[in-house]
Amino acid sequence: MTRFISLNHFLTTILFLTTFIAAAQDNSYEDGKSYILGGLDVTGLQSYNEQTVKTYTGLRVGQPITLPGEQISEVIKKLWGLELFSEIEFFITNIEENTVFLELNIIERPTLTNIKFYGVKKGKIEGLIKDTDLKKGKKITESLISNSKNYIVNKYKKQGYLNAEVAIATSKDTLDTNTQSMVVNVNKGDKVKIRDIIFEGNEQLGDKKLRKALKNTKKKKFGRFWKKSKYIQEDYEEDLGLLIDKFAENGYRDARVISDSVIKVDENNIDLKIKVEEGDKYYFGNIDFVGNTVYTDRQLNQVLGIKKGDTYNGVLLRERIADNSKPDPSDVTSLYQNNGYLFSTINPVEISAANDTIDFEIRIIEGKETFLSHVTVSGNDKTNDHVIYRELRTRPGQKYNKADIIRSIRELGQLGFFDAEQITPDVLNANPNEGTVDLAWNLVESGSSQIELQGGYGGGGFIGTLGLSFSNFSIQNLFKGEKYKPVPMGDGQTFALRLQASQTYRVYSLNFAEPWLGGKKPVRFNLSMSRTQQFAASYDTSGDIDINKDQQFSITGITAGLAKRVQWPDDFFTISHSLSYQLYDFRNYNIGLFNFGDGKANSLAYTFGISRNATQGGRIFPRGGSNFEVSAKFTPPWSLFSNKDFRELKNRSEELEEEKNSVGLSAADQSELEDLDQERFRLLEYYKVKFKGDWYTTLVDKLVLRSNAEFGFLGSYNSAVGNVPFERFYVGGDGLGNFTLDGRDVVQLRGYDEQAVTPYSDGATSPDGALIYNKFSLELRYPLTLKPSASIYGLAFLEGGNSFNNFQDFNPFELKRSAGVGLRIFMPAFGLLGIDFGYGFDEDLVPTSAGQGPSGWQTHFIIGQQF
Structure with missing residues (x-):
């Protein structure tokens, strides 16, 4: 583009000077003479207004102008910069004494009115138009066509289409003045695959190990799913660096790639040939720390974990100094940053390399202890500040601690109120001299309320469900009308209401939870109430359902619980306690697990739970860590406090059961059997133990493995x-x-x-x-x-x-x-x-x-x- 403009600019200037000299000879005036601009005419216009072009030039009638001079050159340069015209020419039309009249002749560039893509899926066209800026109303220039073509070709090459070709053609659009349509033909061709990767010069490390070191450049292999064998230049060049790292991991610090070449096998396949020089194998010698006052050499050596005589591993040394691949690594840099030394610098320096042994100095500049000056929160349009600040482990006046920042990111993600992928604190106003820094938490609210509205057919009739769940509720604003947006929100409480009904059953449940009871400590209070009714149903010969509401089974329950985060064994643990009561009421309804159809059963139970939630990456898609919970639920052993002989009750019940199954029971015996079961289950006694564990491991990229194990046991005293x-x-x-x-x-x-x-x-x-x-x-x-x-x-x-x-x-x-x-x-x-x-x-x-x-x-x- 630059070359094209400069050439046209040069030719236009020569043309102008030639015209000017001829006019000067005819009018007998001296070079560089000053004139007054008497008039300026613009010719060649098709779509632009003449006054608009005059405004672009900056020339006005009556102004002094020197011909020839820099003014005209600057005007031409300015007009070229607009990229609106393909030709620009100035002419002198008349000179009267000290007054000059000029003509500006231009040829406008055509305007793009329509564009069509061929060889591209419809869903991809809009993205290409946006990226290349080939939109309606754009002026068509050589650079626009050239840049668009190059962009599309390179885009497909990055996807493995090395033979991609793009042709762009324009044609006049007769529907409007000075407009053109554009056609873009894309021929991607087939993806070019890597048939083989050939190494030369490697004697100590095998081909298989070196191929494995290439992270994104793989040869064709049956069954490979996650890594494709397409050739992408950018990935290949990055992988060559990883190849050198593989040698460095095994002691060959001087290894290098001597040459690499791409060998075309056919239109769809290539071979990669990589020639390397391994060099000698090295070992770690003495490693001395210099400049450390906060930590002793012994403490730093424990973190470094490298001993004299170990095989030289440049990658390991780099990671033990500063590992940027993990959010919370165990390296020397993190050791300092977790203790307030944000401005510390740690550099390993080779001080000697005798024979096959390398001695190092780890040079440390500790800097000044760093404290948090200001901690701010933004982006929380719904959630109140105190809900966020109580989860943060970064407070003004505290030492800077990288581990506290990582943990705060996790805690905010676990709330579920914010997009876990966009929780990114910014370190601002860092002042190494004063040892202060500001921390700004920029959050993006995500929806925290859910609605469940369902309708369906099942159980012989229509089933309707209405559920409302607000996980960022504010009960203190329940009676403040101005706080409803559409419901009072922002205090991090949970309020859920669920109603479900059909011909055969009805369910009502309500749940409320306050995660910080009293607002000072992470003590979670939970209260839930529920009631369900199940009606007897029968079907006639035509399939119609008959509901008998005189035969029903209902459960009414209430549960209250407290859960507290504890500091031991670590602060990921929570201990919970809850007390629950359920009333089971049977009215001429038998569920088959016991013999009475009329009566009541009561359950009063205490539940003790221990859980540890240390997942990373948010609730929706955890990427690491684990989450397990163990709970034990038990009732009092009521039979232990009773004077009844339950063994005798059970034996008599078993006798009646045998008689019932063989010859049947009289009404009196049936009534006795029901009374026996009613007596056994009037006060329910049991214990229930459960375990559930989830482990999350990131395998590669964003691929996560979730491992799960569960166990449950229900027993009797x-x-x-x-x-x-x-x-x-x-x-x-x-x-x-x-x-x-x-x-x-x-x-x-x-x-x-x-x-x-x-x-x-x-x-x-x-x-x-x-x-x-x-x-x-x-x-x-x-x-x-x-x-x-x-x-x-x-x-x-x-x-x-x-x-x-x-x-x-x-x-x-x-x-x-x-x-x-x-x-x-x-x-x-x-x-x-x-x-x-x-x-x-x-x-x-x-x-x-x-x-x-x-x-x-x-x-x-x-x-x-x-x-």
Whole structure:
């Protein structure tokens, strides 16, 4: 572009001077004479207004002008800079004494009115137009065409299309004046793959090890999924640096790439030939620390972890000094920065290299201790400042501590109120002389409220659900109308209300949680209330459902709990306590696990829990760390305090059961049997232990492995009383609890029908629930997008689990196995949505399916699942 303008500018100037000299000869005036501009005419215009062009020149009638002189040259240069004209010429039309009249002749550049792409998918065209700026109304220049062509070619080359070709043509558009249409033909060709990577000169490190060192440059290999074999120049050049690092890791610090070449095999394949020189192998000698006063040599050596005589490893040395690949590394730089020395510098310097041994000095400039001067928060439009500040571990006046910043990022991400991917504190106003720095937390709010509004057909009728969940609620502003936006928000409290109803059941539940009870310490208070009603239903011969509301089973419950973060064993631990009460009321309704259909059962239970949540990367898509919880729920051993002989009650009950199954019972005996079970279960007694652990590991890039293990056991104190009919485990399906509020645990096991991996009574049509279960799963996750408006990730899983009714049958390795794929979408207003396709390799436990082979393919929908 520059060359083209300069040439035209030069030719135009020569033309002007020639014209001017001829006019000067005709009018007999001296070179460089001063004139008054008497007039300026603009010719050649097609779309521009003459006055507009005159304004561009900056010339005005009546002004002094020297001809020839710099003024005209500057005007020409200015007009060229506008890139609106393809030719610019000045002429002298007349001279009257000291007055000169000029003519400016221009040729306008055509305007782009329409553009068409061929050889590009429709969805990609808009992005190309935006990147190349080939939009309607743009002036068509040679540089625009050239730059656009080069951009598109390079774009496809970066994707492995080394043979990509682009042709751009323009044609006159007859619908308007001085306009042109443009056609862009793109021929990507096939991707060029790397057939082989050939090394020369390597004697100590094998080809296989060197190929593995190339992170993004791989040769074609069957079965490779995550790394493609396409050739991308930029990645290849970066990988050559990693190749040298691989030699340095193994002691060859002088290794270098002598030459590398790309050998074309055919149109779609190339070979890479890399010639290296390894050099000699080196070892670490003496490592001395210089300038350290805060830490002793022994302390620094413990962090450095390199001893005299170790094989030289330049990459390891660099990482132990300052590892920038991790947010919280254990290196010497972090050791200083975690103790307030932000401005410290640590540099390893080779001081001698005798034979094969290298001596080092680690030169340290500790600098001044650094303190936080100001800590500010911005971007929180809904969340109140105190909710954020109480989670921050960075406060004004404290020493600068990198570890505290990393932990604060995690805590803010765990709140769920902000986009975890965009929590980036900025270090401002750093003053090494005074030892102060400011910290600015820039946050992006994400939706923290969810609504569940569903309607569907099931259980013989319409099912309607209304759920509201506000995870950033403010109860203190409940009666302040001006705080409703649309509900009072900002104090970090949780308020959830859920209503569900059909012909056969109704559910009401309310939950409130305050994470900082009293506002001074992280003590979480939780209060929940619930009530569910289940009505008896029967079907006539036509399939119509008949509801009998005189036959019903209801559960009314209330739970209050406290949970506190503790400092030991570390401050990721939380200890929780809760007290719950449930009233089970039966009115002419029998669920099959006991003999009475009228009566009440009461459950008063205390739950103690220990959990440790140290995940990294936010709640939606954790990328590292772990999360586990152990809980023990138990009731008082009521039978221990009772004078009743429960052994006698059980024996008599078993006698009546045998008689019932053989010859039937009289009305009196049936009434006695019901009274016996009512007596056994009037006050429920049991203990329940559960464990659940999740571990997250980033394998490569954003690919994350989630490992999961679960176990649960429900036991009884007194064998004469027996196991309670509630609080049981139901395994199989999507893991959603639906409307059940009887303390049961619904355990996800994809690839099997709902609750199909749960023991059934002989001939029963529904499971009775298990007393023991265990489950293991591996899940690979990869994010498609992690934006605040919607986070989406795909997954593939392997899963195995089972349930049992006693320890005699329990075998942790006797698993119902499954595998499959799925997709998760998190939208702030609706929670987590998803779908899984799972294949069950084994038979489930449904009596009618025994011997029918594997469970096969199952589809599971996840709607509104919480974290």
